[in-house]
Amino acid sequence: MPIKNDARLGRDVKIFHPDLVNLYGCSIGDETRIGTFVEIQAGARIGARCKISSHSFVCEGVVIDDEVFIGHGVMFTNDKFPRATTQSGELQSAGDWAVAPTHVGKRASIGSNATILCGVTIGAGALVGAGSVVTRDVPAGAIVAGVPARIVAPRPARARAEAAAPAG
Numbered sequence: 622m623p624i625k626n627d628a629r630l631g632r633d634v635k636i637f638h639p640d641l642v643n644l645y646g647c648s649i650g651d652e653t654r655i656g657t658f659v660e661i662q663a664g665a666r667i668g669a670r671c672k673i674s675s676h677s678f679v680c681e682g683v684v685i686d687d688e689v690f691i692g693h694g695v696m697f698t699n700d701k702f703p704r705a706t707t708q709s710g711e712l713q714s715a716g717d718w719a720v721a722p723t724h725v726g727k728r729a730s731i732g733s734n735a736t737i738l739c740g741v742t743i744g745a746g747a748l749v750g751a752g753s754v755v756t757r758d759v760p761a762g763a764i765v766a767g768v769p770a771r772i773v774a775p776r777p778a779r780a781r782a783e784a785a786a787p788a789g
Contacts, residue, residue, distance in 0.1 A: 628661075631669060647679075650687065664720070674733070682720035682739065689725050692733035692751060697723055699739045726761060735770075 624636070628644040631651035636642055638657040646663025649655070653667055656675035661667065665679045668687035673679065675693050682699040685691070699720045707717055721739035725731070729743050732751030743749065744761030753770040764774045 627663070656693070668727070682722045683725070684722065685725040686727040686729075686745070688728045690730040692731055692735065694734045695731050695737070696735075697737045697739070699723070701739060729759075 625645035643660040647661040650669030653671040664681035677695040726745035731749040750766030756769040
């Protein structure tokens, strides 16, 4: 699994096992850490000082802001109505579907094995519980869990303030 020449890596990006990742056409910010068996597709953007844990998949259309934690085995999607073929039975091509963008705000945390359906925004400082399936927007500072993910608690004031604070 390669790191293609068109992957733009910021300063001091740490990829723990470069031979065991698949990065192409993506942008990864300064000081971000990438675990083993991670795929980041063309058009995905990862901010600075993030941690993308092993076995995670970040597809085209996903934008992750600075200082975000992505747990092990987190999966993002980018197609609301995935199909292998067109109505006529032909294999789909790039022109047969539209990317539904997904945004993860600054300092958000997504727990291991969460699935993030496309077209949602996870607000700054939000926390997504492990194993959750996020089907709709998550407010800044909220804690969500479950299938589908629901707000289980507002994030403590300190965490909301940290999420809003400038880096440094």
